[in-house]
Amino acid sequence: xxxxxxxxxxxxxxxxxxxxxxxxxxxxxxxxxxxxxxxxxxxxxxxxxxxxxxxxxxxxxxxxxxxxxxxxxxxxxxxxxxxxxxxxxxxxxxxxxxxxxxxxxxxxxxxxxxxxxxxxxxxxxxxxxxxxxxxxxxxxxxxxxxxxxxxxxxxxxxxxxxxxxxxxxxxxxxxxxxxxxxxxxxxxxxxxxxxxxxxxxxxxxxxxxxxxxxxxxxxxxxxxxxxxxxxx
Numbered sequence: 001x002x003x004x005x006x007x008x009x010x011x012x013x014x015x016x017x018x019x020x021x022x023x024x025x026x027x028x029x030x031x032x033x034x035x036x037x038x039x040x041x042x043x044x045x046x047x048x049x050x051x052x053x054x055x056x057x058x059x060x061x062x063x064x065x066x067x068x069x070x071x072x073x074x075x076x077x078x079x080x081x082x083x084x085x086x087x088x089x090x091x092x093x094x095x096x097x098x099x100x101x102x103x104x105x106x107x108x109x110x111x112x113x114x115x116x117x118x119x120x121x122x123x124x125x126x127x128x129x130x131x132x133x134x135x136x137x138x139x140x141x142x143x144x145x146x147x148x149x150x151x152x153x154x155x156x157x158x159x160x161x162x163x164x165x166x167x168x169x170x171x172x173x174x175x176x177x178x179x180x181x182x183x184x185x186x187x188x189x190x191x192x193x194x195x196x197x198x199x200x201x202x203x204x205x206x207x208x209x210x211x212x213x214x215x216x217x218x219x220x221x222x223x224x225x226x227x228x229x230x231x232x
Contacts, residue, residue: 004039005036005039005040008032008035008036008039012028012032015028026082026086029082029086030079030082030083033075033078033079033082034075034078034079035075036078037074037075037076037077037078037079038071038074038075040074040078041070041073041074041077041078042067042070042071042074043070044182045069045070045073045074046066046067046070048184048187049066049070050063050066051184053066068099068102069095069099071102072094072095072098072099072102073095075098076094076095076098077175080168081168084159084164084165084168085159087159088158088159089156089157089158089159090156090157090159090164090168091150091155091156092154092155092156092157093149093150093152093155096149097145097146097149100145100149101141101142101145101146104138104141104142105138105142107134107135107138108135108138108139108142111131111132111134111135111138112131112132112135112139114128114131115128115129115131115132115135116128118131119132154202157202157205163201163202163204163205164201166201167194167197167198167201170194170197171194171197171198174190174193174194175190175194177190178190
C-alpha cells in the first residue's frame with residue numbers, strides 16, 4: 001500500500017541526494033513541513049467538524065469549507081517554527097489568507113505551467129499568451145489579497161517579543177496533551193486556551209510598545225526600588 005509519509009521522505013531524500021544543501025533552503029523547509037502537516041493533521045481536524053457539518057443545511061458546502069480550513073491550519077502550524085526562526089515574525093492571519101487564495105492557486109500553477117510549455121514550442125508559442133495572462137492575473141489577485149490581509153491590525157507579531165516563543169511552546173504542549181485520547185471537548189478547550197494566551201500576550205505587548213506602561217528598576221544603596229509608570 002502507498003504510504004504518504006514514506007513517499008514524502010523519499011522525495012526529500014531524492015532532492016537532497018542531488019543537492020545536499022537543499023535541506024537548508026527555506027523554500028524546501030516550508031514545502032516539506034507544510035506537506036507533512038497536511039498529511040498528519042488535516043484529516044484529524046476535519047474529522048472534529050464532521051458531526052457539526054452533517055447537521056448543517058448544505059453539508060457538502062460546509063464540508064468543503066471545513067476541509068480547506070483544516071488543510072491550511074495544519075500547514076500553518078507545522079511551518080510556524082520555521083517562519084518565526086527565518087523571518088522573525090509570526091503571521092497571525094496566515095490561515096485566513098491561505099483559505100482566501102486557495103481557489104486561485106491551482107489556476108495560477110496550471111496556467112503558468114501551460115504557458116511555459118507552449119512558449120518553448122516556436123510553432124504554437126503565440127497560444128501561450130492567454131495562459132500567461134491568466135497566470136499573471138491570478139498571481140496579482142493572490143498578491144492583492146495577501147497585501148490586504150497584511151494591512152490588518154496585529155497581522156504580524158515580531159518574534160523578538162518574548163511572549164511569541166512562550167505561546168508557541170505552550171500551544172505545542174497543549175496540542176500534545178489534546179492528542180492523548182483526543183475528544184471534542186478536549187480539543188475545544190485546547191483551542192480556547194491557545195487563543196486566550198495569544199490574545200493576552202498581544203495585549204500586553206501592545207501596551208508595552210505604545211508606552212502605556214513602563215517599569216524602571218532603581219538601585220539606591222542597599223535597597224532596590226521598582227517604579228511602574230502608567231501613561232494617562
